Amino acid sequence: MPQLHRHARDPKYFDLLRVLDEFARNNGRSIDDDSTHDALISSLSDALRAHRTNPIRLYGFRTEAMFAHVAAALGSCDIIVEEDAGIHYDSNPDSVAPDFRILTLDGEQFFVEVKNFHQKQPMGDFKIKSSYLEKLRAYADKFNLPLKLAVYWSRWGHWALVDSAKLFTSGDHMVLPIAEAFARNEMSTIGDCMVGTIPPLTLRLHADPNQPREIRDDGVAPFTTQRVELLSGEAILNSELDKKIAWYMMLYGKWSEIEKPVSVTDNLIDYVDFSVSPEAPSEEHDWAIIGSLSEMVSNQYLQQTSVDGSVKRLAPVEQPDSLGVLIPPDFHGDDLRLWRLIIQPNFDGLPSTNIPS
Incomplete structure (x- = not known):
């Protein structure tokens, strides 16, 4: 493309x-x-x-x-x-x-x-x-x-x-x-479509085992991040394209349920997660729609042109190709599973639409 x-x-x-x-x-x-x-x-x-x-x-x-x-x-x-x-x-x-x-x-x-x-x-x-x-x-x-x-x-x-x-x-x-x-x-x-994947999308920060990571009596637990992982569901994403797409969806998609669970073993921090998921997960299948590509690009655009909701510029400094992530038509993620719903227009319209007079 x-x-x-x-x-x-x-x-x-x-x-x-x-x-x-x-x-x-x-x-x-x-x-x-x-x-x-x-x-x-x-x-x-x-x-x-x-x-x-x-x-x-x-x-x-x-x-x-x-x-x-x-x-x-x-x-x-x-x-x-x-x-x-x-x-x-x-x-x-x-x-x-x-x-x-x-x-x-x-x-x-x-x-x-x-x-x-x-x-x-x-x-x-x-x-x-x-x-x-x-x-x-x-x-x-x-x-x-x-x-x-x-x-x-x-x-x-x-x-x-x-x-x-x-x-x-x-x-x-x-x-x-x-x-x-x-x-x-x-x-x-x-080129617009609705995109779905396996929730939750997670950014995982692994604590360095060679650095202090014990939870103290006062509840404070300083730790040093050794490595970062991105996950979709339970699958760890390894390819750069998988990670790029997942991170973009986390930032600009519509999943609004945010969790920050912590894994602890013997009072030592293992990792901290930052996860997003849909408010109402599907009971019929394991994937969920996170938004359309146009919605996500627009969310990024608005973020880059606003400060606290006030318009600071009409267009971003960057070129359009820096907005969004182009998903190749033949994309088959190594670990990231995607569903793309391409909604075709109904040119005949809806028979039950009530038109105001």
Whole structure:
């Protein structure tokens, strides 16, 4: 699978000159006038301050950037282009360029408009203005390509990629119920899948037997770590890829039951475990889903762009290939057992969905 790299133009060159020219034209000024430069700086300062203090806009911009990195990290896209970055000329004065154009490794091409949806109710429906969606479709129709919506249901940490033609009309809005979003989800098109393995996933710290490790009368037990192991269930993971995948799932997966058991023999520390497992293990089989790849990449992305829940940057410093762990299609772990559930979209939808009026 290819690794996509982020290519960005240096804004110090053409982009800034274009902004200056746009500002000058809109205000009847000349680009070679120093007062135009000063007025632009003042205008940009005010605009930046407004953007930074507007949480809806800030989280929306970050979610847009996050989708591109998630799509790049999943390993099934050939190229991802920021479609709405720049000028376009169109015979239709009302068309709006979507956020991205994607070409997959299978040759499928489509436009994507990204939306951050922080629903008030956990099961709330996503809505978008019909008039705005029509402007996006007008652009996509010119290229005879489908327009898809990538909606990030932030309370669930879940991505849904749905064809814009599959939304339902409700007044002056188009509506996507959450049940339909899950059923029609096309994230598998760009490499997403649900991943399961044997719980618990454990980081085990073995105490050095040649160093002090006795539990004292006051309950204190200093010990020195001699070696570290990663386990899935009772299986010790030996290969580097097995360990890399397991560690990534521990950090960014959805298993929330955390345990820290200690093994003691004759009052001496043997090892300390840090384990994660599902809250409700299956009674039918020995494995459990720990999350989807897109959810885990998003969790990592949010961690690298936030401090205490506050947005500190829109995108990580690292390239997208540093986010996530690409699991080869023919992966057969030496010791790590994985289950990958590739959910195919139900293009016909759910017959029992209740559409709001």
